[in-house]
Amino acid sequence: MKKYIVFLVALVMSGGAWAAELPPTLDSGDTAWILVSTVLVLLMTIPGLALFYGGMVRKKNVLATMGHSVSAAAVVTVIWVVLGYTLAFGEGGLWVGDLSKILLNGITKDTLSGTIPEILFVIFQMTFAIITLAIISGSVADRIKFSAWIAFMALWVVLVYAPITHWVWAPTGWLFAKGALDFAGGTVVHINSGVAGLVLAYVIGNRIGYGRESMAPHNLVLSVIGASLIWVGWFGFNGGSALAANGSAAYAIVTTQVAAAAATLSWLFFERMLHGKASILGAASGAVAGLVVITPAAGFVDVKGALIMGLIGGAVCLWGTNGLKRMLKADDALDAFGLHAVGGIVGAILTAIFASEMIMGKKIELIPQLLTQIEGVVAVAIYSAVMTFIIAKVIDILIGLRVGNDDERMGLDLSQHGERIE
């Protein structure tokens, strides 16, 4: 609430001319909200995404699938404080941050980032990196080797996630400089992870029996819990991206809620039209689709915009996980691409169209903005695809990406971890 106080005091004192001169100070309300947002975004991954994914696989793979998310939290955390943060948000240039903040060098309790402690910004951003990796794991569910997954994450955070984050969100990043709009991570998190997932699915190959044997979800109760936690956690993802507890944050959670709801209804509606029944997995998927679509736009659009974006997003992602999926022929097992990349692309483009002057306080020129958005999408998609391919191939050569056939048949829980659920 700093600015209001400053304003108040200024008002009281008289002039107000000096108010702008004051260095930013810590605001406890903003800090409280970002502390909580950090909790919420972490909750989206563990147990949120762990459950969303865990419920959709076969019973023999549920622990391993959840383990992919849990290990993302572990591996990415360590890499992020050591190297990731400085590469993403260290000053650097257009493409990548420098190494000045390696191991969070120089960040004390009192270092601020706006009105919150910088160390808080570090961990808030860390939770975004974590979920990005966890999303990717859906593409290779049921067949990736655990050690390969650990290695992949460590490399990918450093080589792909950190640079792209720098492009989009660091003040010196080239996409940021161009004015690409990405409020909370449509490109950084969703397109990036979705594309990486698709490439990884191609490299690792389809599951044994894919398309022939039943791979029906073993327990969608878990997926509904997961989707619900992802939904509520997303308030931290989008609302926290305002980096303050104010009207912007509040507006962002409202657009988030509206888009999630609209996409749920839209998915259910079209599913019923096309397949005769509206499914609960559809409701969960629709909600996630709406959340993905609104992510780049949450702080830029009004409620009407969010409503329309949600309706479109639900329908397009339904296609992404059905028609498009069949066309792509990759066994993207849990639809990292169909939901996150497709939703992210739709969102990035619609952001330009629905950006609201009332909300943003300035007018957005449609055509130039659209072009900038597309440039961002394409750049992120290409970089992510190429780098993911290289990393995957290197790991495949060095330690092998995929478990053996018998281990896959037996299930990852037993073959990789020596455990199982009853």
Add this chain to the structure above:
Amino acid sequence: MKKYIVFLVALVMSGGAWAAELPPTLDSGDTAWILVSTVLVLLMTIPGLALFYGGMVRKKNVLATMGHSVSAAAVVTVIWVVLGYTLAFGEGGLWVGDLSKILLNGITKDTLSGTIPEILFVIFQMTFAIITLAIISGSVADRIKFSAWIAFMALWVVLVYAPITHWVWAPTGWLFAKGALDFAGGTVVHINSGVAGLVLAYVIGNRIGYGRESMAPHNLVLSVIGASLIWVGWFGFNGGSALAANGSAAYAIVTTQVAAAAATLSWLFFERMLHGKASILGAASGAVAGLVVITPAAGFVDVKGALIMGLIGGAVCLWGTNGLKRMLKADDALDAFGLHAVGGIVGAILTAIFASEMIMGKKIELIPQLLTQIEGVVAVAIYSAVMTFIIAKVIDILIGLRVGNDDERMGLDLSQHGERIE
């Protein structure tokens, strides 16, 4: 923290006479807390209530039951921003709000409601509407048609929930004007939903095999998770209803916690006395009972009051879901009435008795307040019952409320959604 600052500045400046003149400003701490409270109340429904209910049905209906809550989040959100909020909190008169805020018309990022953004108030209130609908779904579990449920929700929010909310919480509402005390929704949410549930259970009829076949809960682990999330989420429900992060909010969460704990113990104690064993479903139900009972009173009573209200509430709701339930002969499958209406009525009445001068800062006259409380209970119950009956009948005639016998036998998961858990 606005008021303290204002006070401080005033103090510093000298007089303080002009302090009252200052327009309210946004307080980041209050805003942070209501942002979080919104998350918490949503969490109570998805996945909280979805799990609480989902664990109590038979395995063949678990996804459908969870879907009732998830779809409540989707449908109510859209209706609320379009029409519900303005009917509830638009200026209007004694009975219902006007249409001035249709589609949240005129609410910008900077519009305040007290010390928080009005848009935040919109979504905080929205989460109350969502859970009210989700509670109702328990009464018709295992047999309602999915399409009928969607239609019911859309109509009910507009025709029942919004007007009653206006009565109780809008400054122009008639019950508000009368001084009816309902801190966080004892009438608006609990009596309202419980009564509606009972009526709906009568209209839709008992489940096939009710009273003869075993309808034992398929997985109470889910119910315990659900009740736990409902419990912690209730801190947002009751604490958030202070609309600020201050001593009131803190006191409200303490009374909430104490009542939940006391009711849990009281339920377990009487269950053991009456049936020989204290059950874990009993613990979960007792907690919810205590939470319901304290809801209208959370910000008005002290810790001793909360303790006694909890002890009474646990015992009475145990009766509500046992003796009373058998007397009513309705198959209120998951006890929307026995827990929420019964607990809500007990709470509304005890609020008058235990309202504490120390907490409220003013004295409450027992007898007049008691009469006002009863008037509120009766008015809400009657309106809710009549309108629910009409809506249910209309839907039954137009599209049919209930699935066919074979579909019910097969279970809603398969018959309504084409899915199942392993």
Add this chain to the structure above:
Amino acid sequence: MKKYIVFLVALVMSGGAWAAELPPTLDSGDTAWILVSTVLVLLMTIPGLALFYGGMVRKKNVLATMGHSVSAAAVVTVIWVVLGYTLAFGEGGLWVGDLSKILLNGITKDTLSGTIPEILFVIFQMTFAIITLAIISGSVADRIKFSAWIAFMALWVVLVYAPITHWVWAPTGWLFAKGALDFAGGTVVHINSGVAGLVLAYVIGNRIGYGRESMAPHNLVLSVIGASLIWVGWFGFNGGSALAANGSAAYAIVTTQVAAAAATLSWLFFERMLHGKASILGAASGAVAGLVVITPAAGFVDVKGALIMGLIGGAVCLWGTNGLKRMLKADDALDAFGLHAVGGIVGAILTAIFASEMIMGKKIELIPQLLTQIEGVVAVAIYSAVMTFIIAKVIDILIGLRVGNDDERMGLDLSQHGERIE
């Protein structure tokens, strides 16, 4: 954000000399954060620990095991407001608080504790007492009588938890006076509960078939959900212990996250080295181990310290739940001792070693501090062990600690609660 405002106003006014004279006022941001932290710590127990433990027992005991945590929330809450809080934080002397705040006597909405309402401090601390009891229940899982468990909790909070809390955290407590460092409860919560659990396990005896029959966890999905919620909730545990929304709180959640991640990786690594496979239960256990180890240190160490503490903690607790466990020969079913006491002791000692001047704003003398830490560990362990033994024996004599053999065979769900999961 009080202090900043006061500072600001002081600055503006001129001198600042009188700023220190101002009584502390409520800060809405700090209050918001501690409200949320309270929610988070409660979430760690219900459903967090309930699930973590519930997933590790056999299917016939899952509800009873979850019930141990739920009943902890109920029983401890009531005891805490009546007697526990005043014994822990009432003024008193070196050993225990006085009875001045019995039934929270004298605490109004406006009573402050620092910059937050004292009533909020009451409930925040209450959640710590709750989880301490819930942790203990892991030691006696699968065989304790429900009534004995209830009785044990009521006595133990009053006779063990409240005094030890007074020693360590009350301004008049003897360990506090000595300068023992325990940021968020390494001794109070973890060593205390772990030691009590071990003693209880000895007193109650091993489970029937222990070491011969398979007691494999029935559903580790629940444990992974539980561990995840414990993890995210721990941000309230450690971050909330800063009692403000500021750089300290933020640093504490970062050290918490880093230690949890490092311990997860360390556990997985050594497990793979020693047993050939890295398990998901290992990941979950490692995370909890890291969280325990960092607890006394969270607000005192920097990121490098947290990293090393986590790596050590993961390895040592792996030994605690394997080699050490076999040496101790007690059937500490769910490793209250191996994780919490062992992790707590490691953490207490490493706190002295890694306490950072940069973070604490003062230098810590290694050897004296180490001795003080060890003194704290030993005192708490001895007091907890002796008192737990006495309480357990008294209950065993009066009502019996353990269920009969047939009831144990049948499972606690049916024999104690008359329920079961399908």
Add this chain to the structure above:
Amino acid sequence: MKLITAIIKPFQLDNVREALAALDVKGLTVTEVKGFGRQKGHTELYRGAEYVIDFLPKVKLEIVTNAEMVDSIIDAIISVTKTGKMGDGKIFVANVEQVIRIRTAETGWDAI
């Protein structure tokens, strides 16, 4: 001694148990199974992948009894489970050579 195996719809289990209790049948064993037969299954669609589920949940009852009671038991089962719809189920009868009660080591009819 004979073993009667009946495969029925799950929700009929309580009815059958009652009908058999009326015949003073002292014991039976129940297994959850999945059946494939004339009654057709259904299609489940998850994220674009369609699975035809041919196997439907059924309950298998096994009753060991003496030869004289076989017909009345079969009649009792049919009387409560017959709806005339596909999937009502099947009954098989086989021979059992020896029956032993573990508790008492009784054999034959005494063991039932």
Add this chain to the structure above:
Amino acid sequence: MKLITAIIKPFQLDNVREALAALDVKGLTVTEVKGFGRQKGHTELYRGAEYVIDFLPKVKLEIVTNAEMVDSIIDAIISVTKTGKMGDGKIFVANVEQVIRIRTAETGWDAI
């Protein structure tokens, strides 16, 4: 009539069902079981407690058919499930004295 009982690996179920459908087998009943045999199990280690799991998940198929079809059914099952690795499974054949379709009260071959 004969009862063919086949114990196979779970993932072979779909293959077997298809092979039997080709022979016009009209019905079968499936049970999830656990098997102990030559194929060795595995060790699970949870927090220092080691459990040797001797029982592996298997699927039991029961097919009632007439004597003539027994051999072709057995051949069909073997043809799709044989991998030559331990744990491929077993087939048992027993006699069934009577078969009844509940829906129609038909008996014998008509009931299949």
Add this chain to the structure above:
Amino acid sequence: MKLITAIIKPFQLDNVREALAALDVKGLTVTEVKGFGRQKGHTELYRGAEYVIDFLPKVKLEIVTNAEMVDSIIDAIISVTKTGKMGDGKIFVANVEQVIRIRTAETGWDAI
């Protein structure tokens, strides 16, 4: 060849397996079942609805073996599972006409 079916209490499974291993029994199949017999069940009460649960969890063991071994197997099972309390279980013996090992197509005793 004979099929021995034993219905026992679940927690006895490990004991039985060990006793049979001592007899060099090479294979067996286990099914989780529910049993109704002399041993009475229990009552469960959920929110005012009372359900009498007559069926108790049991484990069914199936062992195919040759005629000579039947008695020693039965004795071994009884020796470890007999407690003298109701619900100890039952053992049934039936005839099996043919046994085939899928892996090798061996039949009869060789297939066991």
